Amino acid sequence: MMNKNIVAFSSKMKMADMISAEPELILVLEHLDIRLGFGEDTVEDICDRYGLSPELFLCVCNIFTYGELIPNPDNLDISDIKGIIRYLRACHSFYIDDYFPELHGNIHKMMELCDKVSEKTLNKFFDDYENEIRKHFDYEENTVFPYVENLLEGKAGGRYNIKSFAKHHGNIEEKLNDFKNIIMKYLPESASSPVRFRVLEDVYKIEDDLTAHTIIEDKLLVPLVSAIEEGIYCKDRQHGGSDKKEGK
Amino acid sequence: MNSKKYNILIIEPSYIVAYGLSSLLEKSGESVAVGIINDMASYDNRKYVDADIIILNPSVLCELGTGVSTIPDSSGKPAIIAVYYGPYNERISKEYDICISIFDSPQTVSKKIKAALESSKNKRTEEKDRNELSEREKQILVAVAKGKTNKEIAYDFNISIFTVITHRKNISHKLGINSIAGLTVYAIMNKLIDPAEF
Numbered sequence: 001m002m003n004k005n006i007v008a009f010s011s012k013m014k015m016a017d018m019i020s021a022e023p024e025l026i027l028v029l030e031h032l033d034i035r036l037g038f039g040e041d042t043v044e045d046i047c048d049r050y051g052l053s054p055e056l057f058l059c060v061c062n063i064f065t066y067g068e069l070i071p072n073p074d075n076l077d078i079s080d081i082k083g084i085i086r087y088l089r090a091c092h093s094f095y096i097d098d099y100f101p102e103l104h105g106n107i108h109k110m111m112e113l114c115d116k117v118s119e120k121t122l123n124k125f126f127d128d129y130e131n132e133i134r135k136h137f138d139y140e141e142n143t144v145f146p147y148v149e150n151l152l153e154g155k156a157g158g159r160y161n162i163k164s165f166a167k168h169h170g171n172i173e174e175k176l177n178d179f180k181n182i183i184m185k186y187l188p189e190s191a192s193s194p195v196r197f198r199v200l201e202d203v204y205k206i207e208d209d210l211t212a213h214t215i216i217e218d219k220l221l222v223p224l225v226s227a228i229e230e231g232i233y234c235k236d237r238q239h240g241g242s243d244k245k246e247g248k
Numbered sequence: 249m250n251s252k253k254y255n256i257l258i259i260e261p262s263y264i265v266a267y268g269l270s271s272l273l274e275k276s277g278e279s280v281a282v283g284i285i286n287d288m289a290s291y292d293n294r295k296y297v298d299a300d301i302i303i304l305n306p307s308v309l310c311e312l313g314t315g316v317s318t319i320p321d322s323s324g325k326p327a328i329i330a331v332y333y334g335p336y337n338e339r340i341s342k343e344y345d346i347c348i349s350i351f352d353s354p355q356t357v358s359k360k361i362k363a364a365l366e367s368s369k370n371k372r373t374e375e376k377d378r379n380e381l382s383e384r385e386k387q388i389l390v391a392v393a394k395g396k397t398n399k400e401i402a403y404d405f406n407i408s409i410f411t412v413i414t415h416r417k418n419i420s421h422k423l424g425i426n427s428i429a430g431l432t433v434y435a436i437m438n439k440l441i442d443p444a445e446f
Binding site: 121122187 | 423424425426427429430431432434436437438443
């Protein structure tokens, strides 16, 4: 990190300048369905157009670029929670609908000429990994997000609380790291070299993306939701609702 | 080309001190900083295999509550030098090959670096090829891939569980593979096990 020049992102910056400074951010645009062709528009203009909070957008961009170094949830408030969930949901569907099917296809192509045993072993490893990720996503979609949305509407959330979510990240990263090393170091010679490069690049890309995903959950979502939980628990007796009104 | 320069990795939380040290080393013409990082979390010995010397601020280890012995070796077993801002802590400084103070003159620093290299050379000799799995490690890997627990492996090989754990750590470190599923893939692809056994 020390050798990297730190660019202070600002909402007054032109979107195009920001992307040329940090091309990894293309993935953020992709996740948020922001289309290219932004001309001279600033980050603020574009966030406005897509109904995003610029603070949240910049926060996500910072996490993508600098990792845990600069997530600064102080700029965010409870009204950003919906935006965070929107981002996380978009990531999930990106993985499920685009990324995994494509990677599966590539793994298949890469191993086509290898012995059946190696092919089957690698496929199984990746299938297991994918299942684990899907389970994690399902848990978020079916348990965590509805819980948070209920909280935002002022409904108390039963016995669940957001802290138990943070424990759920488990060994997803470990498996991906193993997969990466296997692709890079240990496949049989007969694996297709061009496709192998593609797969490796894709795995690196997803690795950073998933790391950012985890940071967004642990360092942005969890603290904000905890704040509401605490708010609700103290205010329960007086108002019986959250301290910030949500549109609808 | 005349004499070889020593490669130095600096692990120091202060940018000012780290870059100061680095430019001092460069000026001396005897060594060169191959990396500057500011905490142990960023240290990965596989990235700094060329480091002959690590100069580190003991506070980065204190933060973790650990000592020098927990620093993973790079393949060449670097000499380890502590850099102090203030008085030395006698007990802690014993763990290092040598200590330098930020008030040492450039000459003293370069003298001390040479002394540290000398003292670490002795330690270095027994290091062999650390990258290939040993026969024993291969056997253990196969057992792990077959789903045996540490306890079962210890029993089968007549070694302690602690030894099994050490072997497993070394295997994972060498291969860069940590999960059992990943180790199994490795074992099958390298024909260490017969897939028919599954």
